[in-house]
Amino acid sequence: xxxxxxxxxxxxxxxxxxxxxxxxxxxxxxxxxxxxxxxxxxxxxxxxxxxxxxxxxxxxxxxxxxxxx
Numbered sequence: 001x002x003x004x005x006x007x008x009x010x011x012x013x014x015x016x017x018x019x020x021x022x023x024x025x026x027x028x029x030x031x032x033x034x035x036x037x038x039x040x041x042x043x044x045x046x047x048x049x050x051x052x053x054x055x056x057x058x059x060x061x062x063x064x065x066x067x068x069x
Contacts, residue, residue: 007050
């Protein structure tokens with residue numbers, strides 16, 4: 001998989017309530033969850049797994065706030 005830079009809630013399409021984006025150097029992937037909890041679970045998991053330097057250098061609340069920005 002491409003190097004992930006950020007996984008967060010997306011504001012690109014305001015009518016899409018649980019849209020989130022996974023940003024890589026080459027492109028941005030948009031994904032839709034079915035609830036706020038599901039979106040938060042996905043963005044937290046992606047941030048923890050695919051961006052380990054954020055997880056390893058910050059406490060969990062810092063990583064969570066990055067993923068839901």
